[in-house]
Amino acid sequence: MFCGRCGIENEQQAKHCVDCGLKLQELLVKPNTKINYFIISFSVALLSIFAVAIIHFFSSTTVSETNNGIASEHTDVKENDKTELIKEIQPSVYTISTEAGMGSGFLFDEKGSVVTSAHVVAGFTEVWLRDFMGHITTGRVIGISDELDVALLEVVEYKDKEPLVMDKNISEIGTKIIAFGSPYGFENSASIGYVSGIDRDFDAGYQYEDLYQFDAQTSPGSSGGPLVDAYTGKVIGINTAFLTEDESIGFSIPAHAMYSQLEKWATSPMSSEDVAKIKPHEDLFEESFEYAYEDDYVFDEVTLKDFAEDFMVDYESAVEYGNFAFIEDRVEPNSVAYEELKPYLARFKGKDVRVNLIAGKALKVLIENEHAVVSVQEEFNIIEIDGKTTSIKRERDYTIVMNQYGYYLITDISLYD
CATH class of the missing domain: 3.10.450.50 (Nuclear Transport Factor 2; Chain: A,)
Structure with a gap:
């Protein structure tokens, strides 16, 4: 199947182009690239002329909408807007530690429930949490899955704090995002990128299906942190894995895929005995996803x-x-x-x-x-x-x-x- 945008040949069953990410539709023959380039160039020129003609017409309307707090979702996020958004979100993002390692998490509701990855807390019923001000407290695991790499904690000290809002809609390729976490122990870090793929599947102990792929920097310690839509400030997923060959390729479980399970745990917590039965997957961190510490490090x-x-x-x-x-x-x-x-x-x-x-x-x-x-x-x-x-x-x-x-x-x- 050939992509109608770039002309790259894809597998017949592919849903999106492997080169440009365009959603594919059935094409019986490979498109004529020269004709496509001509059409694209002509269209761009025509649209440019048309855009100049209508900019003045819409300018007053745009100003009016901006003054009333209405921003176009297609307008790029300004640098200062992103800085303010990061500041707003950081108080609801935490570093989570156990005797086996560390990860990240974020506040799910006003009852003090904190979302994290199952592989971060598997094998433990209690964990430590550190907030963006450096304050350390403890939390209890009240929900954990053996199939979906998601867990929920109960943190008494976080009760009545303002949680992050989760977006239960499906995000599109090209969505601008901010990934929060504690990569390599650098607590409450934020990196900016885009959703670069959807419907990503792989097998690593848990059922990783229909994941978001994104290009923001992620490293060990990022797991469990929120993936946030840079325009809306809503959580669209939970960071769960990355490629050590290229740490700018990360994966996130969509919020819509885990929301109902999180609500269930928040309403009907698992017992400590049932939580203790969920053990870490031995094959979770295979070579593709595990960070191997080296003996000799060099500056880069x-x-x-x-x-x-x-x-x-x-x-x-x-x-x-x-x-x-x-x-x-x-x-x-x-x-x-x-x-x-x-x-x-x-x-x-x-x-x-x-x-x-x-x-x-x-x-x-x-x-x-x-x-x-x-x-x-x-x-x-x-x-x-x-x-x-x-x-x-x-x-x-x-x-x-x-x-x-x-x-x-x-x-x-x-x-x-």
Whole structure:
């Protein structure tokens, strides 16, 4: 079967094109590519002329709708809108730990129910949870499946907190998303991408069927975190697996596929005895999905830049809340950076200031034998309660080392020379 958009040949039973993702319809012959290109080019030109003619007509209507809080779902999300959305969602996302490992979860209802992956908590009846402020509490597993990789926790301390809204509709290829989780222990991280595939199936102990495929960065620790529609802020799925060959390929169980089961557990919890009977699948983490720790790690320029830019986003929250916990897991204990940042950030606690990161970019990387230096440029505003705004634009050097597990940690931060 040939795709009507790009002309690529697909398998006869394929539902979507393997190259461009277009939903396939039956075609008896391969389309004429030259004719298609001509039609596409002509159509684009015609549409451009038509668009110019109608932009003025609709401009006043668009302004009116925007002023009344109505935004087109086809309008791309602005950078500051995404930042605010991430800030709104982070308080409802948690890092979940057991004696066997860690993962992520998010608040499902006002009763304090937290969703996570079954493989994160399988074999345990109680777990630890850490919120975005660094506060640690315990939770009890009240629902877990041996077939669907989903579990539900009861957390007394989270009762009456505002949960995330789950979207029970099917999302489309091209939907802009934000994936939340704690990859490699970097708690409450957020990465942005798109739904790049649907109806993905694979066998890894649980029944993984009709999964969303997305291209946001995911790593060990991301499992159980929410996959959020960047336009609506609703949860469209739960992150469940990734490919170690390319960690920009992740998979998520759609919200509509698990919602009824979660509601059932929230209303009629499983007993601790029944929960304890559900054991981890031995074949869950096969080579395709398991992260194999290596003996010798090396610095990588791309990941160093990503780490530095992610740190700047978390540093923004650390200043705003006056809480070192936002960046503590990214700083080497007992280092110069640790000893200087912890008391410095404490000065902002209770001062009711708001930090607006305008731009944060890694400029260059210098890799030495035992450490790396990443030069960054950051621009942000500090807005005080009386409206006083301090604008800061500077370049700094982050000195970064790597621990025995391959995690990056900052040891020193200095002004750029």
